Amino acid sequence: MSNWIDDETVEFELNDRQADFIEAITYDLNAKGVKTAGIVGGIGSGKSFIMAFAMLCSKEDLPKAKGQFACNTVKQFKRSIFPGVKSVWREHFNMTPYDFSTGEGDYCLWKEPPANWDRPWQEPDDWENCISFPNGWVMEVCGYKLNADLHRGRNDDFAFMDEALLFKREWLKILEGRLRANVGKFHSNWHHLFCFFSSPSYGSGGDWMYEVEKLMATEVGRYYFTTITTRDNILFLPPNFIENLKKKLLKIEYAVEVEGKRISRLPNCYYPAFDYERHTDIDEEEIYNPAEGIVTVVDFNARFTSCTNWQNTPHSPLHRCAFDSFVKEPDNDKTMAQTLAIKLREELENRGHKKRQIIITGDRNGNNKSAGSVKKSDGTWETFFEQFGEEFSTHGWDTIIAPIHYNPPKDEIYTLMSDMLSENSEVTPVVLRFSKAHARSTTTSIQMTPITGDYRKDKGSESKPGVAQENATHLSDTVDYYAVYISKPHLAYASSGFDIDFM
Known part of the structure; x- marks a missing residue:
């Protein structure tokens, strides 16, 4: 032309x-x-x-x-x-x-x-x-x-x-x-x-x-x-461009982004109230504040350990998922928990994080003794949460370990998340927002999580060959744990550290 x-x-x-x-x-x-x-x-x-x-x-x-x-x-x-x-x-x-x-x-x-x-x-x-x-x-x-x-x-x-x-x-x-x-x-x-x-x-x-x-x-x-x-x-376009996208994208991402399929609502989704445009409608400059403390929500897994990192200004209904982080294999002589903790601490310090205060919460199973636990010199066992928190406390961070000690049934989680994400519930007046740039794996995990007939999560993606685990259900689990943490604080318990009201 x-x-x-x-x-x-x-x-x-x-x-x-x-x-x-x-x-x-x-x-x-x-x-x-x-x-x-x-x-x-x-x-x-x-x-x-x-x-x-x-x-x-x-x-x-x-x-x-x-x-x-x-x-x-x-x-x-x-x-x-x-x-x-x-x-x-x-x-x-x-x-x-x-x-x-x-x-x-x-x-x-x-x-x-x-x-x-x-x-x-x-x-x-x-x-x-x-x-x-x-x-x-x-x-x-x-x-x-x-x-x-x-x-x-x-x-x-x-x-x-x-x-x-x-x-x-x-x-x-x-x-x-x-x-x-x-x-x-x-x-x-x-x-x-x-x-x-x-x-x-x-x-x-x-x-x-x-x-x-x-x-x-x-x-x-x-x-x-x-x-x-x-x-x-x-x-x-370069040769094999489409073939490479097909290998890298989730099936639904490929259908929408490459083939032009229109989806008004994700089918059979565990989070039907999640709307990507609305729940990521926040400026990147506003979603992370280095002068505020961090709540890190961890999901421990032998092959994929991940976390989401949240901030909430006191007395504000807005809870911001600033970024997610994950590891797929441990560093030498480290557990998966320790490897992720090191990665997260270094990332926060590279971001110039000023308020070195962190609450670490998440799945209660991370507080159990397991094959990945570490035996200390005094003969006691160090849980995943303790391993994670030790990385921060030994580097001068004020650290609270507050795992969820009771995981509510999945149908209760489904109702809780629907209330929060719909933003029209007087029971849970919470506004959740996710970083487009730095929490994309989390929002993808939320969008791609199927539901079973009895309102439970279909977690088959965590063991399905070929599925990138950052897009499986792990990170969406951390969002569930955070929802429980802020709405049902009596289900989380803290050990050592400082006053838990800094958020």
């Missing part, structure tokens, strides 16, 4: 779905007023490329236009989204940011552009979050999570969005109402266009995206929606 970019003809290729998307916007979305075009794609589908190219198409067709890139937070865009866009612009279109010292570059980032560049019809008052081009096209990054109402006064010519599955429906109403600027100044289908891109959803999050597909059938010229799969982009 050839495209005219800044007086140069640039040659590049699109896959069929990408080409259809651009063609539909350019020629078919000709209704007056707000128009919507969306594309949902999984791993390696080329979604990020077509988003970056669509921005350039908008720029070429709408000189002196000003619009927005809608996202959760501005920080999220600058750290996670724009580096990919910037890479596409550089690698495929030879475009670089403007350098004020040399006067060279194709677009200006996060400051007012040079005086000789055109300005949009409605110039922004603050350029701090703007991307601008010499022809006056300006895109301002708008974060909706902290205060969506701040954007009600905007007048925009266009709007872009990535990871639309995380964008709330109530924010959408605000965004679409802003597409009202410069009526009659442009004669292009890219004007007053809301253009969204997204990864596929594992649950109900972003269900509004698929409503656009239904509207496309009845309101021709106003809506366009398509999906793009890994196979659609296979000519642009």
Whole structure:
């Protein structure tokens, strides 16, 4: 495909779905007023490329236009989204940011552009979050999570969005109402266009995206929606890319991310109230605080020992799973418990953890003498919990060992977790949030845990060949133990250390 970019003809290729998307916007979305075009794609589908190219198409067709890139937070865009866009612009279109010292570059980032560049019809008052081009096209990054109402006064010519599955429906109403600027100044289908891109959803999050597909059938010229799969982009991927994904991903992950299967709710799941989008809806900067103590919940196993690490500011209902950790084999002359404890302590210290206080809880079986226990010089046996805690106490941490001394029946756990995750129970007014980046194994474990007919966990994945144990049910067990720990503190007992109220 050839495209005219800044007086140069640039040659590049699109896959069929990408080409259809651009063609539909350019020629078919000709209704007056707000128009919507969306594309949902999984791993390696080329979604990020077509988003970056669509921005350039908008720029070429709408000189002196000003619009927005809608996202959760501005920080999220600058750290996670724009580096990919910037890479596409550089690698495929030879475009670089403007350098004020040399006067060279194709677009200006996060400051007012040079005086000789055109300005949009409605110039922004603050350029701090703007991307601008010499022809006056300006895109301002708008974060909706902290205060969506701040954007009600905007007048925009266009709007872009990535990871639309995380964008709330109530924010959408605000965004679409802003597409009202410069009526009659442009004669292009890219004007007053809301253009969204997204990864596929594992649950109900972003269900509004698929409503656009239904509207496309009845309101021709106003809506366009398509999906793009890994196979659609296979000519642009390395050999064996799909085969390697099939080996590494869980069956359901492969179905959703590679084949494009839609799942509104995970079938036969032990945690039906878990919603990935809602329960990971927290900024990474907020989920971990090095000045707070840690509650570590451990699941001991001879072949896979794991833990989740939690924080809770006093008097707050919010409990944050900051990260998970696990080991699959012991270090030399160490037990699995000791190996994981060493790994966790080093990780916390590498993170610059300041408040060296830790509560260690989890499965009561870790407090029993077993084949993995260590016999001390005085003839007594050191349990897994004691081994784990000793690694911290000997390195100057205030340590409490508080294992669950009674494991409630699994049907009680099922009810407890349903109450907590649904967030509408007066009995357990708790809000659980998980780090997207650092607790992904835990959320995958939760999503992939089946239920039996009598409301028990199907733990077959822990012994099934070929299943990565970090995606089996082990880590979800630690979430259960944490739920018991915070809701039924009488079931946990502490030994030595300090006052347990630091959380």
